[in-house]
Amino acid sequence: MPSLSEETDGAVTMLEPGSTIGIVGGGQLGRMMALSARYHGFKVGVLDPTPNCPTAQVADFQITAEYDSKEAIRELAERSNVITYEFENVDADALDEVRDIVAVPQGTDLLRVTQDRVNEKRFINQHGTATAPWKEINGVEDLVAAIDDIGYPAVLKTRSGGYDGHGQRVLHNADDLAEIREQVNTEGFMPPSILEGFVDFAFEASILISGNGHDFVTFPIVRNEHRNNILHLTLAPATLSHEVERDAKALALRLAQGFELSGTLAIELFITKDDQVIVNELAPRPHNSGHYTIEACSIDQFDAHIRGIAGWPLPQPKLLSPAVMVNVLGQHVLPTRALIADHPEWCLHDYGKAEIKHNRKMGHITVLTSDLATTVNDIEATGCWSDLS
Template identity: 70%
Template structure:
């Protein structure tokens, strides 16, 4: 597992306005990152294979190439003062090859830890923080052994890759296991982890941001997923102060372990017995943090930009409770039809050229004094009726 021993070498003391931030990845997170950087006075470059990608629409220039195209990464590095990334499926080795050309404040060991579920869970556990019970699995024989120890139901996840439920297989019965064994017959078994199911009451998350020395957290929020995609976030989570403090302490512990520069998200399970475990980490701004744009004194993208720029970070304040809901491809038309009837909706369109079912096309946020009622009101519009 990466040692994180060399990571502080890529930090900078204070990036001046007018400097260039290069973003590897041109999706919606890069777009909102770029908009924040603009407000702070920075110039923006983007690397993305899609011409006129969402982030490129608000950037100064785009390198149109694959994320592992070393020549393109070198060109981006040579035109930038700092590199950052908007998602974790970035080629860490390629970034390492340009660290003599440009500062990479987040480092690449953070990527390597969060790209590999074994490294990630080991890192979390070594810092005294609970995860679901898990076992490394590299073949069907190891899977049988792990199932005997963890039992069923359990979920098998590939060590690398996978998002929104991809790269996962839920094993509830012997029939599920037999079906998996039949699918894998004659095929290479991907390096994986087996996770035991946990009895959780609901899913949550918390964001932490840092500049490599000092760290601040955003409120713990409650998340609802539909079909393995985040549907709605309620901020703040309605939990006892003691639980919110525990989540904050966990976030600060991991941030310090990484010597974090930028924003990190902890996806959490709130257990039925009051326990709290970390499910996954995301080494960048997170879907569940989009509410911060309207609802907080500093949003997650401002915190990320300030962190990688080496600027001081004020403690974010929640200015209003809020509900955030994703707008997937099938929701674009109904949301647009109703937009004129809902002045309380803060709609963010990501500028994606192709509308596809289940593709994240935007989100909207509502500031409210009644989270549960606002959530019900949003569902009652019928815009999200396909999700059940």
Template identity: 70%
Template sequence: MPSLSEETGGRVPALAPGATIGIVGGGQLGRMMALSAKYMGFHVGTLDPTEDCPTAQVADFQIVADYDDTAAIRELAERSDVLTYEFENVDADALDAVRDRVAIPQGTDLLRVTQNRVAEKTFINDHGISTAPWAPVNSRAELDAALGRIGYPAVLKTAEGGYDGHGQIVLRDASDLEQVWPDEDFPPAILEGFVDFAYEASILVSGNGEDHVTFPVVRNIHCDNILHKTIMPAPMDDGMQERARELAVALAKGFALAGTLAIELFVCADGTLIVNELAPRPHNSGHYTIEACDFDQYDLHVRGICGWPLAQPRTLTPAAVMVNVLGQHVAPTREAIAGHPEWHVHDYGKAEAKRDRKMGHITVLTDDAERTVAELDATGCWADITDRG
């Protein structure tokens, strides 16, 4: 295994260019991770069930197999010097089974905590950080008891699995209980009380096992539980930015973080910051960093898992706006590209454009985020989002 130095202290042992990074998952996050790794001189392999997936298009090799295929994960481990993952729903036991063959700097504790909402909320609260009021529920009787304590409105979520709103039931009053699973089909779940927040936000933190650095807090705008826009910076003062940075670093230290961790927040009108969810990987809301920062979230993820030193990222522009391109937006945005030289266009190389499927994103660097948001909306490319939102 190529090595730069053994003098790392608590840092991940350093890999030199020429080493191989194996990525479990082949979507757009893995693609952008691989592009950063290639610039640094690393080789990249990916495991994904879809042949010619987005990551494979820029990687050195692909193993076509399901994520829980232990033989395939073993093959990826044997062909790699370090393993990472680009999404949460990876079999942690399968990764543990190959830790004698390959370094997994992110570890599997981080994975297990973020795969289970009960474990995640417990971890966050144990570090003295606020979340929405919550309770674990495993039956209708436990749900009724939790509603008695937390009250309406609330949201019922499966403890494991689910993304972009899947596996969630919003309970605004007792009539919504008709949507809840019967006892015989009731999965392990969590009930969360609603938070009266001013807006949603997120912060990214990256580590190498020893040092931790953060990106600015950004504002996120969702539609139908899918991220639509990210605006950098979030409209908050320096004190709130510092509180967000402190909670991000506290969580990162709790995991001895290597790589990038995303922390989704609710920002309340009184300045309170409440953690909503964690993502143990680069994040959709951090795509803007590719153009807007000197080191982006993928650079620092790769540097972190490879044991390289980390610099505090600097923004290169006063503001930036990132907007997702879903399946229904592919045609109109492609038609509009010719008239927008300011657009930084990213296409993920997915074979089929489906409605609400993330197909790419566009970032605009600006000195006036409000004006840029209005200009993006005025193109009409995201008219369905405007109508639904």
């Protein structure tokens, strides 16, 4: 059992190779965490309800159970030296209950903040960082008052849950508000929500920061392009002014210090037309927009996460080459597989998911390049990503 630090909310002082890292969640992020853990000499266990999930395919053992099973989390704790998680929908109370027998370096404060959009916005604002204007919504009358204050258009999101556009709705005018009111009257219930004003941004971006509880390193700021609320492309690095780069790194450091971060934290950003940096969301883990780091950086986001939760020192990541990362969703699998032989420049990652589904993330492709714009044009010219739905 590793020793725990009193200063860093359960961070390990130094985890030795041969120790076991337990991962809650068995998707692609857990899979890539597990591969990194193996490279560092650690053993890996995973808790996931799907037998032979992507992470289990590269792990030492799987506990097949629901994520909120306290019995299963306790079993994972008993068989591990450290527990981490690959997504936010983890039972924080269940993790707290096993911290007497296993280290949880990320703690649960970060988890609780990012599980609740209102708490997340408060935390970000309290640490001197701008977000879109927002209001807490606990009923239709709150929504009406918030619209009067924020105006149209605005985005109504559930306080918890939701990803890739799920759990949110754009309100453009009074007709949309009337539909919400009618829906609530019919169902008799409105989930706790948050209303966010629109940001007139030039582009979306993100920055990753990793820590070991006391030291922190940042990755390059990247530009992100979405389709249907799902990340399509990441361009690394983003073209930014010195001031924007400075501000983004400073806010990342403030947030990491506020959490005494262990592991990797992703910060999604809006960059406005007048070079303001506004935080959209936080993800307390490696992130889709950081996959390019596997080929393009001196240390990738998963290695930084594993080193961070293991209490190892963190080198400052260096960008070795500009890169474009493109997601492979279910509808892109067959077209991209048909062209693999024609594109030796494609670094293809397949997540090992058993079932191909439309708009489901099945893998990604990274291309190292000296010309981002030309590479993006080449990717689109293949026709593999020409779906409009």
